[in-house]
Amino acid sequence: MPRNARMRLVSIPLLALLAAAPTLAQGDTLAQVKARGHLVCGVSGGVAGFSMPDGQGRWHGLDVDFCRALAAAIFDDPDKVRFIPQSSAARFTALQSGEIDVLARNTTWTLSRDTAAMNFPVITFFDGQGFLVRKSLGISQVKQLDRATICLQQGTTTELNTADWFRTRGLSYQVVTFANSEQTLGAYESGRCDAYSTDKSSLYGERLKTAHPDEHVILEEAISKEPFAPGVRQGDDAWRDLVAWTHYAMIDAEEAGITQENVDRLRGETLSPEVKRILGLEGKYGQGLGLTGDWAYRIVHHVGNYGDVFARNLGDGTPLKIPRGLNALWTNGGLQYGPPIR
Amino acid sequence: MTRVRETLLPPAPPPRRTGGPAGWLRTNLFSGPGNTLTTLVILAGLALLLPPVFRFLVTDAVWSGNSGEACRPEVAGRAVGACWAFVGAKINYLVYGSYPAAERWRPNLFFGLVALGTAWMLWLDAPRRGLGAVFVFLVGPLLSYGLLSGTAVLGLAPVATSLWGGILVTLVVSLVGIVASLPLGILLALGRRSELPVLRYACIGFIEFWRGVPLITVLFMANVMLPLFLPGDLTVDRLVRPLVGIALFASAYMAEVVRGGLQAVPEGQGRAALALGLTRWQAMRLVVLPQALKVVVPGIVNTLIGLFKDTTLVSIVGIADFIRVLEAARADPRWSAPTIPATAYAFAALFYLAVCFSMARYAAFIERRLAAGERGRA
Ligand SMILES: N[C@@H](CCC(=O)N[C@@H](CS)C(=O)NCC(=O)O)C(=O)O
Numbered sequence: 001m002p003r004n005a006r007m008r009l010v011s012i013p014l015l016a017l018l019a020a021a022p023t024l025a026q027g028d029t030l031a032q033v034k035a036r037g038h039l040v041c042g043v044s045g046g047v048a049g050f051s052m053p054d055g056q057g058r059w060h061g062l063d064v065d066f067c068r069a070l071a072a073a074i075f076d077d078p079d080k081v082r083f084i085p086q087s088s089a090a091r092f093t094a095l096q097s098g099e100i101d102v103l104a105r106n107t108t109w110t111l112s113r114d115t116a117a118m119n120f121p122v123i124t125f126f127d128g129q130g131f132l133v134r135k136s137l138g139i140s141q142v143k144q145l146d147r148a149t150i151c152l153q154q155g156t157t158t159e160l161n162t163a164d165w166f167r168t169r170g171l172s173y174q175v176v177t178f179a180n181s182e183q184t185l186g187a188y189e190s191g192r193c194d195a196y197s198t199d200k201s202s203l204y205g206e207r208l209k210t211a212h213p214d215e216h217v218i219l220e221e222a223i224s225k226e227p228f229a230p231g232v233r234q235g236d237d238a239w240r241d242l243v244a245w246t247h248y249a250m251i252d253a254e255e256a257g258i259t260q261e262n263v264d265r266l267r268g269e270t271l272s273p274e275v276k277r278i279l280g281l282e283g284k285y286g287q288g289l290g291l292t293g294d295w296a297y298r299i300v301h302h303v304g305n306y307g308d309v310f311a312r313n314l315g316d317g318t319p320l321k322i323p324r325g326l327n328a329l330w331t332n333g334g335l336q337y338g339p340p341i342r
Numbered sequence: 343m344t345r346v347r348e349t350l351l352p353p354a355p356p357p358r359r360t361g362g363p364a365g366w367l368r369t370n371l372f373s374g375p376g377n378t379l380t381t382l383v384i385l386a387g388l389a390l391l392l393p394p395v396f397r398f399l400v401t402d403a404v405w406s407g408n409s410g411e412a413c414r415p416e417v418a419g420r421a422v423g424a425c426w427a428f429v430g431a432k433i434n435y436l437v438y439g440s441y442p443a444a445e446r447w448r449p450n451l452f453f454g455l456v457a458l459g460t461a462w463m464l465w466l467d468a469p470r471r472g473l474g475a476v477f478v479f480l481v482g483p484l485l486s487y488g489l490l491s492g493t494a495v496l497g498l499a500p501v502a503t504s505l506w507g508g509i510l511v512t513l514v515v516s517l518v519g520i521v522a523s524l525p526l527g528i529l530l531a532l533g534r535r536s537e538l539p540v541l542r543y544a545c546i547g548f549i550e551f552w553r554g555v556p557l558i559t560v561l562f563m564a565n566v567m568l569p570l571f572l573p574g575d576l577t578v579d580r581l582v583r584p585l586v587g588i589a590l591f592a593s594a595y596m597a598e599v600v601r602g603g604l605q606a607v608p609e610g611q612g613r614a615a616l617a618l619g620l621t622r623w624q625a626m627r628l629v630v631l632p633q634a635l636k637v638v639v640p641g642i643v644n645t646l647i648g649l650f651k652d653t654t655l656v657s658i659v660g661i662a663d664f665i666r667v668l669e670a671a672r673a674d675p676r677w678s679a680p681t682i683p684a685t686a687y688a689f690a691a692l693f694y695l696a697v698c699f700s701m702a703r704y705a706a707f708i709e710r711r712l713a714a715g716e717r718g719r720a
Contacts (some may be wrong), residue, residue, distance in 0.1 A: 052673045319678070
């Protein structure tokens with residue numbers, strides 16, 4: 001039958017496309033990443049300071065740099081990483097289905113998420129939920145938002161916190177939820193809502209995206225704890241260790257005074273045993289992670305220490321100007337504290 | 343008896359001119375009180391609407407600058423319209439997504455191939471259109487796939503689909519939809535009229551299933567659910583998944599459009615062709631289908647325009663299509679200025695308008711040509 005022959009002809013290219021797709025297995029993530037030749041990292045689709053593409057399609061941000069650091073530790077090349085934007089609703093499925101190796105997407109570590117199907121090896125950023133309101137409302141405290149309509153994003157902790165906070169205080173409120181930050185901000189700007197609520201760190205960038213940033217303020221108060229942590233699949237302890245220590249290496253480097261700028265000089269002349277251990281001049285600490293001895297050197301050399309990364313993406317030199325606050329080193333009164341590399 | 347007029351008739355005024363600009367205006371725009379009123383209302387509307395739009399898009403627009411500052415009225419010292427400097431700064435990202443800069447000649451070549459294929463198909467008197475069809479429906483897609491994603495055969499470095507983005511992805515998604523849905527739709531429509539019950543019901547089932555499910559659901563199933571059902575070591579590329587979904591979805595709609603055309607061809611046509619000794623397949627291919635497709639050109643183009651605009655739905659499953667990329671580009675705090683959101687969407691609107699309008703014009707051209715053919719025969 002010529003008709004059937006045509007049908008078969010048409011379906012062949014489709015099947016060929018299906019079969020040509022790369023394959024991916026669960027299990028030893030590090031081995032898969034090495035075999036594949038690059039890391040696949042789930043990020044958010046445009047949160048200033050955390051993950052955002054520039055005019056050439058190159059990604060920037062704290063979450064992005066975390067993934068680059070991981071790639072640098074593994075491959076000695078911070079560019080061996082692919083970024084896949086994930087919506088807040090689909091991000092966990094993407095991790096479970098093996099589509100991404102690590103989820104670095106301003107994701108809050110909560111017990112239910114941790115036990116459901118993933119692990120959060122380390123907290124990379126301490127945040128809290130905040131509110132963006134119009135200056136003209138003359139509001140300075142969250143409790144003044146009684147009877148307000150609040151725009152926020154689906155599938156986030158924001159959704160749950162807001163309900164808790166208003167209910168325990170006996171305040172009435174209305175929530176309108178959206179699938180991504182574009183829609184949420186759009187609704188807030190068009191006057192659909194009195195306030196836009198999400199993690200305070202995201203609000204800095206969202207405020208700048210409004211047509212007239214000066215007409216909006218971020219309320220001082222944070223109504224929740226939002227510890228951002230990268231997510232990995234359960235059942236791969238080695239990968240979990242590597243992800244945790246990538247962050248600790250950046251913290252320990254900052255504490256030891258090793259910066260992206262001085263790391264090469266220090267490597268030649270340092271006498272400090274601590275610095276030597278971090279830079280892989282003493283001991284074989286990379287081995288336990290399945291990496292080479294200079295793994296932490298690679299991170300600082302290619303990406304920088306935590307302070308470098310913070311300053312580059314969120315700090316005073318950027319339009320966001322987010323204070324270090326809780327994310328200062330523990331030695332400066334913050335919460336960032338890295339276990340020793342030894 | 344004969345009657346002879348003895349005096350000259352008084353000269354009548356010349357007939358109202360219908361030629362010339364004034365005449366044209368009179369017959370087309372002011373041919374009566376109702377028509378005159380409508381014309382005036384529309385003119386007033388345009389006079390109200392067009393100058394501000396023109397001012398925003400052109401006169402007040404900022405064309406250069408290297409940050410959002412340039413587009414702030416207090417910095418520019420004047421009213422600021424569209425901030426085209428923003429589009430300029432982001433244009434590479436908007437066109438190619440994160441496609442590696444060194445390899446951008448490949449998408450460029452792909453755009454060239456698309457232009458060539460389109461011209462070949464659209465230019466009705468082009469030489470060897472049959473060969474053109476093979477190029478558009480078979481060689482082109484395979485070549486483009488190899489070119490964009492890279493093949494060892496051609497000596498091209500692989501570029502993962504996760505790096506593709508922007509206009510490139512929007513084009514790829516729509517073209518796959520168009521190129522797959524036309525032949526598939528025709529086959530399905532023929533299958534639906536087949537005399538073999540199994541084939542007929544299979545086609546009906548297929549068409550009704552895909553028409554009955556919203557595209558969003560198809561995309562979510564394809565992208566989020568499918569990987570969970572597949573065995574662990576088998577994954578389908580994340581761009582290919584929605585592509586297959588869109589192709590199947592579009593062919594179901596196309597099938598119904600084509601079926602409409604088949605029904606419009608009188609049964610006698612097929613019978614006559616058979617009586618002349620043509621085989622069933624020849625009768626279908628040479629007599630029935632050409633007439634059917636001719637009838638449904640507007641319907642086909644309508645479906646294709648709808649498909650082109652619908653492709654932006656892939657952004658909800660994390661594919662960086664044109665709109666998604668535009669929104670991500672907007673997150674840049676260095677580019678924050680009052681008119682940047684409006685600029686971004688104006689740019690998107692102009693892009694979609696340009697493409698859809700050309701498709702519509704082409705369809706109108708084809709219709710006129712076909713209509714001329716009808717007249718010639720009558
Ligand atoms: N930290 C919260 C919220 C995370 C979240 O989804 N934030 C939004 C608000 S800005 C976001 O990242 N949107 C970016 C996007 O949709 O691409 C959570 O983990 O649930």
